Amino acid sequence: MQETKRQKQIGQLVQQELSGIFQRLGFNVVDGGMISVAAVKMTPDLLEAKVYLSMFQIKAPSEMLERIKERMGEIKKLLGIGLGKQLRRIPELSFFLDDTLDYVFKMEELFKKIKEDDANIKDGKK
Structure with missing residues (x-):
């Protein structure tokens, strides 16, 4: 089912607010890595x-x-403070890992391997 315009607007609003909350709580940079x-x-x-x-x-x-889930109460409270004027009820949050970056890196590695194999085949034929 496709998201409605209102769902997308509220989703973007929640995303922006959560990004700021993660930054304030120190979750954006952890142990040399980044979370967004x-x-x-x-x-x-x-x-x-x-x-x-x-x-x-x-x-x-x-x-x-x-x-992050352990600090859900604190995150939701800060979200309520930030979005209290725009929303009547603050949504329940469910956190999931987005593996898009991993997928992109795997695809890049596969493409590199294909190019190398093609180059090796061409060099072998010459």
């Missing part, structure tokens, strides 16, 4: 938000996700 809010998908009733986090060079992404 990649996307926020809202349910049609705007009461639930699926938050996709992108983790770059984080050694244990699942452990980091658990650390």
Whole structure:
């Protein structure tokens, strides 16, 4: 089902606010790695938000996700302060790992390997 315009607007609003909250809480740069809010998908009733986090060079992404979930109450409180004027009810947050970066890196490696193999084949034929 495609998101409505309102869902997208609220999702972007929540994403911007969460990015600021993560920065204030020190989650944006952790152990030499970076965490960013990649996307926020809202349910049609705007009461639930699926938050996709992108983790770059984080050694244990699942452990980091658990650390973030442990501070859910604090995050939601700060979200309520930031969005209280725009929303009647603050959505329930669910955090997920966004593996898009991993997928991109794997694809780049595959393309490099294909180019190398093609180059080796051409050199072998000459």
